[in-house]
Amino acid sequence: MKVARMPIHLRWELYPVTHDRGYKYGGSYFEELEWWTKPLQKSRIRSIIYLLKQYLFFWKYFQRNKGYWFGLYPWHTGFYLIVSFHILSFFGALAIVVAGLSIAADSVSMLGRTIYYLTLVVAVGSFILGSVGSIGLLVKRLADADLRAYASPMNYFNYLFFLAVFLSGLIAWYFFDPSLSGYREFWKSLITFRYMDVEPATYTHIMLFSLFLIYLPFTRSTHYITKILAFFWVRWDDAPNVKGSEIEERVKEALNQPVSWSAPHIQTGKKWSEVAKGLPEDTAGVER
Amino acid sequence: MKGKRTKISDISKNPDEQLLEIMSKDLMPLPYPCDRLDKELPVKPLTEEQKDRYECSLDGVSAIVLPKPKSKEEEDKLVQSFLSGLKKLLSKEDNWTFLQPLILSLEYCAKCLNCSEECQIYLASGQQEIYCPTYRSEVLRRIIKKYLHKGNKAFSKFTEGDIELNWTAIARLAELAYRCPGCRRCAQACARGVDNGLITRELRKLFSQEMGIAPKELHELGTVQQLKVGASTGISPKAFKNIVQFMEEEIEEKTGKRMKIPIDREGADILLMHNSGEFFSWPENPEAFAIIFEAAGLSWTLSSELAGYEATNYGVWYDDIQLARIALKQSEIARKLKVKKVVIGECGHATKAMIVIADRVLTGEANIPRESCLPLLADLVCNEKLKLDPKRNDFPVTLHDSCNIVRLMGIVEPQRRILREICPQFREMEPHGVDNYCCGGSGGFAIMSSMNFTDWRTAVAGRMKMKQILEAFQDVISPEIKKYVCATCSNCKGQLRDLFNYYDAWEKCGILYGGIAELIVNAMVDIKEPFIRWEWH
Numbered sequence: 001m002k003v004a005r006m007p008i009h010l011r012w013e014l015y016p017v018t019h020d021r022g023y024k025y026g027g028s029y030f031e032e033l034e035w036w037t038k039p040l041q042k043s044r045i046r047s048i049i050y051l052l053k054q055y056l057f058f059w060k061y062f063q064r065n066k067g068y069w070f071g072l073y074p075w076h077t078g079f080y081l082i083v084s085f086h087i088l089s090f091f092g093a094l095a096i097v098v099a100g101l102s103i104a105a106d107s108v109s110m111l112g113r114t115i116y117y118l119t120l121v122v123a124v125g126s127f128i129l130g131s132v133g134s135i136g137l138l139v140k141r142l143a144d145a146d147l148r149a150y151a152s153p154m155n156y157f158n159y160l161f162f163l164a165v166f167l168s169g170l171i172a173w174y175f176f177d178p179s180l181s182g183y184r185e186f187w188k189s190l191i192t193f194r195y196m197d198v199e200p201a202t203y204t205h206i207m208l209f210s211l212f213l214i215y216l217p218f219t220r221s222t223h224y225i226t227k228i229l230a231f232f233w234v235r236w237d238d239a240p241n242v243k244g245s246e247i248e249e250r251v252k253e254a255l256n257q258p259v260s261w262s263a264p265h266i267q268t269g270k271k272w273s274e275v276a277k278g279l280p281e282d283t284a285g286v287e288r
Numbered sequence: 289m290k291g292k293r294t295k296i297s298d299i300s301k302n303p304d305e306q307l308l309e310i311m312s313k314d315l316m317p318l319p320y321p322c323d324r325l326d327k328e329l330p331v332k333p334l335t336e337e338q339k340d341r342y343e344c345s346l347d348g349v350s351a352i353v354l355p356k357p358k359s360k361e362e363e364d365k366l367v368q369s370f371l372s373g374l375k376k377l378l379s380k381e382d383n384w385t386f387l388q389p390l391i392l393s394l395e396y397c398a399k400c401l402n403c404s405e406e407c408q409i410y411l412a413s414g415q416q417e418i419y420c421p422t423y424r425s426e427v428l429r430r431i432i433k434k435y436l437h438k439g440n441k442a443f444s445k446f447t448e449g450d451i452e453l454n455w456t457a458i459a460r461l462a463e464l465a466y467r468c469p470g471c472r473r474c475a476q477a478c479a480r481g482v483d484n485g486l487i488t489r490e491l492r493k494l495f496s497q498e499m500g501i502a503p504k505e506l507h508e509l510g511t512v513q514q515l516k517v518g519a520s521t522g523i524s525p526k527a528f529k530n531i532v533q534f535m536e537e538e539i540e541e542k543t544g545k546r547m548k549i550p551i552d553r554e555g556a557d558i559l560l561m562h563n564s565g566e567f568f569s570w571p572e573n574p575e576a577f578a579i580i581f582e583a584a585g586l587s588w589t590l591s592s593e594l595a596g597y598e599a600t601n602y603g604v605w606y607d608d609i610q611l612a613r614i615a616l617k618q619s620e621i622a623r624k625l626k627v628k629k630v631v632i633g634e635c636g637h638a639t640k641a642m643i644v645i646a647d648r649v650l651t652g653e654a655n656i657p658r659e660s661c662l663p664l665l666a667d668l669v670c671n672e673k674l675k676l677d678p679k680r681n682d683f684p685v686t687l688h689d690s691c692n693i694v695r696l697m698g699i700v701e702p703q704r705r706i707l708r709e710i711c712p713q714f715r716e717m718e719p720h721g722v723d724n725y726c727c728g729g730s731g732g733f734a735i736m737s738s739m740n741f742t743d744w745r746t747a748v749a750g751r752m753k754m755k756q757i758l759e760a761f762q763d764v765i766s767p768e769i770k771k772y773v774c775a776t777c778s779n780c781k782g783q784l785r786d787l788f789n790y791y792d793a794w795e796k797c798g799i800l801y802g803g804i805a806e807l808i809v810n811a812m813v814d815i816k817e818p819f820i821r822w823e824w825h
Contacts, residue, residue, distance in 0.1 A: 003391055007384040010608075011644050012486065014475055015698035015722045026722030028698025030643065033663040034629070060479035064402045149293065150399040150422060152449040223396040223480050230396070230481025234389045238698075241647045243655055251648045254384040259609070261376060261497040262369070265512065266609055276612035276649070279515055 003229055008250040013238045018047045020238070028238065036240070047236060051228065068147075071140050075133025078166055081126030086209065088119045089180070093187030103184060116179075123180055124173060130166030134159050158219060165208045172201035291416035296426050297450050300457035307418055307460065308347040310744070314414035316751055319758045321765065321796045330747035332740045342739070343459040346418065350739035351466035352503045354459055363455035366499070370458050371435060373498025377490055378436070385608045390490050393482045394429055397422065403474035403484055408725045409467060412751035419748075421474040421484035424464050427451065428487060462501055465491040466741075469733050469749060470605065471691040471726035489731075492606040502606050506732045510602040511610040515617065519564035519598040520735075528597045531567045532590065535575050542575075543815045549578050552625065553589035559627040560588055560661075561599035561618070561642075563635035563778035565735075570781060576805035576819065577633060577661070583812065584668050589625065596621040599632050600778075601641035605732045615646030619654040629657040631664060634803045636692030636777035637730070644697060660693065662776060662804075666702035669709050669808060676811040678710045680818065683770055685711040685807070686760040688753065688784065689724035690777035698722070703776055703804055710811045711774075717756040727753045727775070729783025745783065746790035754787055757799065767798035770822050776804050794825040 016026035019042040029035045053059045058076065061069040092115050095101040103112045103119075138159040141147050173180060182202035189196040198206075216222075241247050255273040262268055267280050291314060294307050312330045317323060334344055343354040357363045376382035383390070403421045404410050410419045417423055430451035434444040451457070465488055472485035495501040504510075514520045523531065532549050540546050550556065560581070566573045581588045591597055595617045603611030622630045632639045639660045650656070668674050687707055693699045700721045707714045719725070727734075728750030736745070761771050775781050784801040793799040800822060809819040 003388060006388040006391065007380050008648065009388045010385045010646075010648050012386065012389050012483075013644070013696075014472055014483075015695055015700075017698065020698065022698065022701070025700055026694065026698055027700050030660060030697050030699050031663055031702055033659070033667050034657070035659060035663075036657050054479055058479065060477070061400070061402065064405065064477055065400060068400050068402075145293070146401055146404075147399065149295065149417070150401065150426060152447060153445075154447045155399075157446075220396055220398070223398070226392055226396050227480050229388075230392045234392060234483075235475075235481055241650065241655060243652065247648060248651050248655075251651055255651070257381045257384065260382055261609070262372070263497050263500040265500070265507075266497060272612075275609055276616055278613055278617075279512065282515070 003226055007254050008247065009234070011237060012234055014235050017236045017238055018050045019043045019236060040240075047232070051231060054227075055224075067144070068137075068140055071133050071136025071138075073133070074129040075137055075162070078126045078128075078130025078133050081122050082130060082166065082169070082209065085119060085123040085126050086183070088115065088122060089183035090187045091115070092119060093184045093191060096184060097188055097191050103181075104179065119180055119183075123169065127166050127170035127173060131163060131170055134163035134166060138163070154219075161215070162212070165205070165212045168201070168205040168208050172199065172205045176201040291414045294417040294423075296423065296430060297452070299427050299460050300452040300454050303345055303456040306345050306348050308416050310347055310349075310413070310416075310748065312747075314416070315747065316412045316414060316755070318751070318755050318791075319762060322754065322758060322791050331743040334740060338739065343463065344739075345456065346460045346463040347416075347467075347744075349463070349741060349744045351463055351736060351741045351744070352501065353738050354462055354501065356459075357455060366455055367453060367458060369499050370494070371453070373494040374432065374436060376498060377494050378432070383490075383493075386486065386490060386493075389483065389486055393484070393487055394425070394432065396480050397425065397429070397482045398480060399426070402477045402479070403482075406473040406477040408471075408473065408728070408752035409469070409749055413748050418464065419467055421468070424461070424468065424491070425482075425484050425487045427457070427461060427464075428491065431457075461491065462495050465495065466503065466731075466733075466736070467749075469691075469726050469728060469730035471730050472695060473691075473723075473726070476695070476722075489605065493608060496607040497609060503732065503736050504738065505736045506602045506606055507610075510600075510732075510735070511607065511614060514595055514598055514600065514602075515610075515613060518594040518596075520600050520602060521564045521568050521598075523564050523567060523597070525592050525594055525597075528564075528567070528592050531571070532592075535567075535571055535578065538571065539575050539579060542817065542819060543579065543809075545579065545582075545815075547578065547582050550589040551592050555626050556587045556589040557628045558586060558588035559596075559622050559625055559630045560590055560633060561597070561630060561638070562590075562633040563600050563638055564598045565600075565778045565782065566633065566635075567597075569785075570778070570803070572819070572824070573634060573778075573803045573805055576803070576809040579809050579812070579815075579819075580665070580668065580674065580805060583814075584673050588631075589627065591621050591625060593621050593624070596625075599635050599638035599642070601638060601646070602732060602735075604637055604641040604645050611641065611646060612649045615642060615649050616654060618642060619650050619656055622656050623653060627656075629659060631659055631661050633661050634776045634778060634805065636690030637779060639699075640692040640696050660697070660699055660702075662693070662699055662702040662706075665804065665808065666705050669706045674808070675813045676710055676808070677813045678712050678811060680811045680813075681711045681807055682713060683772060684713045684715065684761055684764045685772045685774055686715055686717050686757065687720065688717065688727060688757075688773055688775040688780055688801075689720055690775065690780050691724065691726050691730050693776060694724055695722045703774075706804060706808065707774065710807060715760055717760045725752045725756060727780045727783045728787070729779050732779075734779035734782040734786075742786055743790075746786050750783055750787040750790075753784075754791055754793075757793075758797070761797065761799065765797050767794075767796060770798045770800065772807070772820070773799060773801040774804050774807060775801055788825070800825050 176199045185196045344350045433448040468488040470485045475483035510520045601614045733745045
């Protein structure tokens with residue numbers, strides 16, 4: 001939100017810009033003679049597909065740093081799956097409470113069996129991939145001297161914490177709750193406001209996962225959202241300034257702000273629009 | 289990493305020792321015939337007196353000629369000034385211009401070092417840690433976390449790592465801000481959109497706009513000179529008119545064509561603006577434009593008004609306020625002349641500054657149509673509006689892509705269409721286009737020559753480009769075969785000139801550099817003598 005509310009900035013695009021017609025080789029509309037007389041063609045779909053590829057496959061990492069990718073990819077896939085697993089558990093519990101559905105391997109309802117197996121696959125997949133990814137990233141960061149030089153204690157804490165979250169789920173499933181019914185019981189207890197007995201191991205994982213969700217926004221994990229802003233609002237922001245446009249209005253607003261920079265060549269205290277008129281000695285007599 | 293490992297916290301330690309000693313043996317090797325190490329120290333050391341007076345403990349190089357403070361009190365004042373500037377850099381009132389991109393780059397780095405493998409300076413230096421794109425940014429992040437964010441300093445050490453802010457750190461950071469040309473290759477590699485080139489630029493801005501620290505060549509002798517005298521090269525309006533007269537005489541001498549170069553022609557379609565360095569160093573380039581435009585029958589003019597004959601805008605590298613001042617001045621001149629559009633000659637940063645970066649600064653009537661010369665030249669060449677014979681350019685030609693034109697503006701094909709049309713032996717460097725390597729002159733480097741900085745930018749910053757050029761011409765490397773590196777940018781040409789001097793490119797390989805306009809005129813059938821003279825080297 002903080003980033004989204006920041007004022008308009010000057011253009012700082014970087015080519016290739018995926019929505020441009022010449023994106024394959026990085027061409028822009030500036031290649032057209034008198035580009036301002038031609039309609040701008042943009043493909044937002046291409047930009048969305050580009051970002052989806054990054055989010056789902058981490059393509060840039062795979063191309064440039066496979067060693068890092070081998071930890072990153074399973075971790076993130078584990079993350080998507082663990083969130084999906086808990087959402088499936090919630091809806092499973094809701095189906096039981098509201099529709100009286102039986103969610104089990106031997107359920108008479110096909111829907112019940114589908115939810116059961118889907119939850120199982122997603123959960124186990126998340127625990128294994130997440131654990132492998134957390135260990136992979138931790139080992140990579142420790143073993144690679146270049147990466148180690150840039151790691152802070154918090155990086156290692158995070159990897160260990162994430163490992164605890166995924167591993168706790170794996171342990172709870174393997175040793176104590178192979179059907180994962182404990183999670184549905186937990187959600188049922190919340191929905192119905194009735195206490196239900198849940199395995200301590202399952203409960204431990206639920207607590208760790210809850211802490212994980214609370215903790216995540218305080219880490220750099222919000223890059224999930226800010227990455228979209230970095231690409232759409234900066235990297236691919238090639239919208240030209242047109243007279244009377246919203247861009248122009250926002251810039252005029254920004255130009256009304258006072259400047260407090262202190263270097264000798266800047267008239268501290270004056271507005272941007274005044275300071276931009278010229279050097280202090282050249283604008284001393286200029287009216288505001 | 290093969291080079292010297294330097295911890296981030298080392299930036300503030302041991303002020304009397306250099307963090308790095310640059311040695312030839314550590315640098316990236318070059319292909320034949322520049323493959324032998326001629327000098328043990330590729331960068332000439334500063335004298336003892338210079339070392340006593342100026343800050344150089346980063347790597348023994350002085351880019352900004354930063355005097356050492358004379359007392360502890362002065363040091364403390366400078367530290368406070370730096371912190372004050374840092375707060376402004378992160379405020380929406382003072383830095384609305386780049387706050388959002390800056391925050392997105394500062395706060396979301398994964399420290400995966402994907403960017404380091406893309407940085408030519410890091411690679412060419414032999415992978416010395418201080419030149420790693422993330423190094424500089426990490427120093428800044430740690431300072432922000434520890435000194436600006438309220439909270440426990442021990443916690444900031446836990447989350448980001450430790451650093452001490454003192455004059456040594458600031459002085460080294462100031463110099464380090466001028467070890468990145470801002471080519472943004474690192475940014476291309478980042479999956480999160482983090483831009484170390486931007487962070488470097490913002491650092492330079494902090495030093496300039498708060499502390500008044502910037503290279504003389506960019507500020508006093510750059511933007512200030514442009515606003516006061518008329519051009520960053522110091523050419524006054526009167527001197528400019530004399531230069532144009534000289535150009536007319538040269539054109540007649542070289543081509544037999546008598547022409548009057550239009551100046552201050554009101555209502556012309558095109559106001560053509562060159563980097564004024566062309567008039568000084570490479571007058572054949574603006575002469576070539578005049579010949580082309582006249583041959584094509586275009587309605588055009590130059591401007592002799594103060595700052596009207598200067599396309600540059602060095603503010604784009606280090607100072608938003610100077611950037612805005614110059615862009616507004618240039619727009620004012622174009623409006624006064626009532627031209628339909630401004631066309632910028634072969635200058636990468638000038639094109640980018642006027643068309644892209646300053647775009648949102650030019651509001652209302654100041655927003656006049658502006659374009660690069662390259663699509664126009666491509667139209668003239670490829671649509672047969674000029675009579676050209678490619679056989680007149682039958683020598684090996686390669687294209688150096690100016691970062692500002694390709695990666696920062698997306699103008700990639702027009703110049704290639706021209707070269708494919710008029711240069712039968714055109715070959716690409718690898719990589720090229722938006723993946724190009726910087727010549728090492730971007731970000732103002734090409735015009736910075738104080739102390740021993742020229743050595744650094746030729747031995748280190750431009751090394752990768754030299755490697756590319758040699759590889760592109762490896763099959764015709766003999767000095768007997770004259771070859772041409774086409775660079776559509778004045779500052780790139782300045783850097784290539786210094787690079788070729790440093791590496792004896794003419795003597796060893798017969799390589800000349802020049803713009804694209806010269807190649808076009810060289811191909812014109814109605815000009816008897818070759819326009820390109822190999823003795824220009």
